[in-house]
Amino acid sequence: MKKLIVITGASSGIGREIAKRFSQNNHPVLLLSRRLDRMEELDLENSMCKSVDVTDLEKMKEAIREAEEKYGKVDCLINCAGIMLLGHPEEQSFKEWNDMIDVNIKGILTGTNIVLKDMVKRNEGTVVNISSIAGRKTFDNHAVYCGTKFAVHAISENIRKEVASSNVRVITIAPGVVETPLLSHTTDENIKENYNEWKKTIESGLEPEKIASCIEFAYNQPQDVCIREIVIAKTKQED
Ligand code: NDP
Numbered sequence: 001m002k003k004l005i006v007i008t009g010a011s012s013g014i015g016r017e018i019a020k021r022f023s024q025n026n027h028p029v030l031l032l033s034r035r036l037d038r039m040e041e042l043d044l045e046n047s048m049c050k051s052v053d054v055t056d057l058e059k060m061k062e063a064i065r066e067a068e069e070k071y072g073k074v075d076c077l078i079n080c081a082g083i084m085l086l087g088h089p090e091e092q093s094f095k096e097w098n099d100m101i102d103v104n105i106k107g108i109l110t111g112t113n114i115v116l117k118d119m120v121k122r123n124e125g126t127v128v129n130i131s132s133i134a135g136r137k138t139f140d141n142h143a144v145y146c147g148t149k150f151a152v153h154a155i156s157e158n159i160r161k162e163v164a165s166s167n168v169r170v171i172t173i174a175p176g177v178v179e180t181p182l183l184s185h186t187t188d189e190n191i192k193e194n195y196n197e198w199k200k201t202i203e204s205g206l207e208p209e210k211i212a213s214c215i216e217f218a219y220n221q222p223q224d225v226c227i228r229e230i231v232i233a234k235t236k237q238e239d
Helices: 013-024 036-040 057-071 094-122 143-166 181-185 189-201 208-219
Strands: 004-008 029-033 047-051 074-079 126-130 169-175 229-232
Touching: 004 013, 004 057, 004 094, 013 029, 013 208, 029 036, 029 057, 036 047, 047 057, 057 074, 057 094, 074 094, 094 126, 094 143, 126 143, 126 208, 143 169, 169 208, 181 189, 208 229
Parallel strands: 004 029, 004 074, 029 047, 074 126, 126 169, 169 229
Antiparallel strands: none
């Protein structure tokens, strides 16, 4: 059997496509998110689905340990869970800022904290963090979302350097707009409307399958090749 891949945010959008792709490639997969039914309905071979909030270290630990008992050590952790709550800084609630910081930043740290030490000890393993183009440049109404994604870039690059000598890879994926329900959680209707209008100028975002292909490509390089970062967007996306 191939090695175990853990995917957070596997109930929707990009994470769901990644889970399908790695399962098609005969990897056992651990699917994590809060909506169990959405993951179970995929009915993937050699899969385990657990309803876990990515900010909950103990629950994450439990799920990963259970999967490792069944399928062996985690070879790749793909941190895909995230939320994008766009808002004007004067209008947006503190709760929305707090939620983005919790899920987008702490949510990549829980899994990393659980698997990294063991990967270093084994001299193998890969962590893939889904950041965003919003982790490289700022956009209106994106202040805290951009802040969380800049943090993902910084944390990923710093950890990459510090585990490199142990042959462990840390890969950052920075997509532009992708067609998923990500925007739907933004509460400001005006911002959502303007975003959707702008999206028409690029003739819709990328299909999530394209992001899954990038991750598949980066992961399938030999362990001594680390594709540190992939930035991918629709050609017509100028910013
Ligand atoms: P979706 O909304 O389709 O998926 C988000 C996923 O995150 C869902 O599976 C959701 O599952 C999970 N999630 C959210 N909060 C939590 C939580 N507290 N605990 C566990 N899981 C959680 O969006 P995308 O697929 O687009 O987003 C995936 C990643 O890609 C995000 O990090 C996003 O920032 C990034 N990205 C997306 C872009 C886009 O345009 N779509 C562009 C650039 C980056 P559930 O609700 O069941 O818990």
